[in-house]
Amino acid sequence: MKTIYQMAQVAMDLEIARYLDLLKSTDGLASIKKSDLESSEISLLFAGGIGSDIPQDCDDVPQFLIAENNRKSAISFDVETAVCIGVYSSIRPHAKDLYQAAKQETNDFTTFDADNIKGKPYLLPVFQSTLKLSKSQLKKKVGSVSDNSISGPASIRLAEQLTDNLKPNDFQEENVLQRMEVTLEGIVRDLVGRVLFEEVVAHALVKEGVNFLREEEYSSISGAVYDFRADFVLPNPENPIAFIEVRKSSSRHASLYAKDKMFSAINWKGKHKNLIGVIVVEGEWTQTTLRTMASVFDYVVPLSKAAELAKILRSAQDGDESVLKWLIQFSITPSPKFSGNGLTSQ
Structure with a gap:
C-alpha cells in the first residue's frame, strides 16, 4: 500500500492540473461558462475556491456556481482551499483503508508483531494515532521512524508500546481516524507550501x-x-x-x-x-x-x-x-586602513 504522503502527492498533482486547466479554459477565471463546470471534480474545486457549498438537491450545479461567483465577486478565489478539497477527498478514504489493514494485521489490535511492523511501515500513522502520541513523543519512546522505514530495534520498541499501553477505546475506528486528521492536515499543509503555489507560477511562465x-x-x-x-x-x-x-x-x-x-x-x-x-x-x-x-x-x-x-x-x-525598477549598489571590499592588529590567537 502507498503511504498517506504518496497518496496526497498524487492527489495534489491531479488537483493542480484540474485547477490549471480551469484557468486555461476560463481566461484566468475571468470568463466562466457552464461548460467549464460540468465535471463533478471541477465543480467541487470551484465551489471550494469561492467558498460555497453545493446543495445536495441542486439540479443545475454549473449555473448555481456561476450565480454564487457573481454574488461573491468582491471575494478573491481561494486557490489553496479549492485544491485541498479534492486532496482531502482522496486521502481520507486511504486513511480508512490503512486503519482496516492495521486492524487485520494485528487481529483487531490484539497482537503486535515486530517483524510485521517493520515490513509494513506505511501503517505507522495508524499505530501512532492509537497510541495518541505526537511525532516527537513517538521518537522519544521508540526512536526515529517513518512510514517509509522502521528499523528492527524501533519496530520491537513500537510493538512493546502497543502491547503494553493500548486500551479498548484507543483503537476504535472513529477515534483513530479523528486523531489521524492531524497527520493529514500536516501533509497537505506541507504539499501546499512546497508544490501548489510554485506550480501556478510555473504554469504562467510556461504559457x-x-x-x-x-x-x-x-x-x-x-x-x-x-x-x-x-x-x-x-x-x-x-x-x-x-x-x-x-x-x-x-x-x-x-x-x-x-x-x-x-x-x-x-x-x-x-x-x-x-x-x-x-x-x-x-x-x-x-x-x-x-x-x-x-x-x-x-x-x-x-x-x-x-x-x-x-x-x-x-x-x-x-x-x-x-x-527593472530598482538598481542596488552593494559590494564588500577590504578597508585599505585595516591593520589586523589588536587581537591575538588562542
Missing part, C-alpha cells in the same frame, strides 16, 4: 514562453555575500535576468520572512546589476511588510496575478529594460 529553472534544477545564483538558490531563476544562474521567490505567510511570521527574503534580494541584486527581483505572495502578509518589500523587490505580486507577471517577465526576456 508565456518564459525560460526558467526551478530550485532543484540548478546549484545557486551568485551573490555579493553568498551563493544561494531562489525558487525560480530566469533563464539560468550564469546569466540571470530575474529571480522569483514564492512565499505564503501568516501575519505573525510576515516580518521574519520579509527580512530573510529582502536580504536575499539585496545579495543577488547587489551582485547582478540589472537583475529583476520578484516575490509572489499568498496568505496574510501585513500591508506594512508588503510596502517594505516593495522597496527592494521590483515586483511584489499576489499569486492571482501570476499570469500578468509572466507577461512582464516575457518582456524582460525579450530585452525590455524598462521592466
Whole structure:
C-alpha cells in the first residue's frame, strides 16, 4: 500500500492540473461558462475556491456556481482551499483503508508483531494515532521512524508500546481516524507550501514562453555575500535576468520572512546589476511588510496575478529594460586602513 504522503502527492498533482486547466479554459477565471463546470471534480474545486457549498438537491450545479461567483465577486478565489478539497477527498478514504489493514494485521489490535511492523511501515500513522502520541513523543519512546522505514530495534520498541499501553477505546475506528486528521492536515499543509503555489507560477511562465529553472534544477545564483538558490531563476544562474521567490505567510511570521527574503534580494541584486527581483505572495502578509518589500523587490505580486507577471517577465526576456525598477549598489571590499592588529590567537 502507498503511504498517506504518496497518496496526497498524487492527489495534489491531479488537483493542480484540474485547477490549471480551469484557468486555461476560463481566461484566468475571468470568463466562466457552464461548460467549464460540468465535471463533478471541477465543480467541487470551484465551489471550494469561492467558498460555497453545493446543495445536495441542486439540479443545475454549473449555473448555481456561476450565480454564487457573481454574488461573491468582491471575494478573491481561494486557490489553496479549492485544491485541498479534492486532496482531502482522496486521502481520507486511504486513511480508512490503512486503519482496516492495521486492524487485520494485528487481529483487531490484539497482537503486535515486530517483524510485521517493520515490513509494513506505511501503517505507522495508524499505530501512532492509537497510541495518541505526537511525532516527537513517538521518537522519544521508540526512536526515529517513518512510514517509509522502521528499523528492527524501533519496530520491537513500537510493538512493546502497543502491547503494553493500548486500551479498548484507543483503537476504535472513529477515534483513530479523528486523531489521524492531524497527520493529514500536516501533509497537505506541507504539499501546499512546497508544490501548489510554485506550480501556478510555473504554469504562467510556461504559457508565456518564459525560460526558467526551478530550485532543484540548478546549484545557486551568485551573490555579493553568498551563493544561494531562489525558487525560480530566469533563464539560468550564469546569466540571470530575474529571480522569483514564492512565499505564503501568516501575519505573525510576515516580518521574519520579509527580512530573510529582502536580504536575499539585496545579495543577488547587489551582485547582478540589472537583475529583476520578484516575490509572489499568498496568505496574510501585513500591508506594512508588503510596502517594505516593495522597496527592494521590483515586483511584489499576489499569486492571482501570476499570469500578468509572466507577461512582464516575457518582456524582460525579450530585452525590455524598462521592466527593472530598482538598481542596488552593494559590494564588500577590504578597508585599505585595516591593520589586523589588536587581537591575538588562542
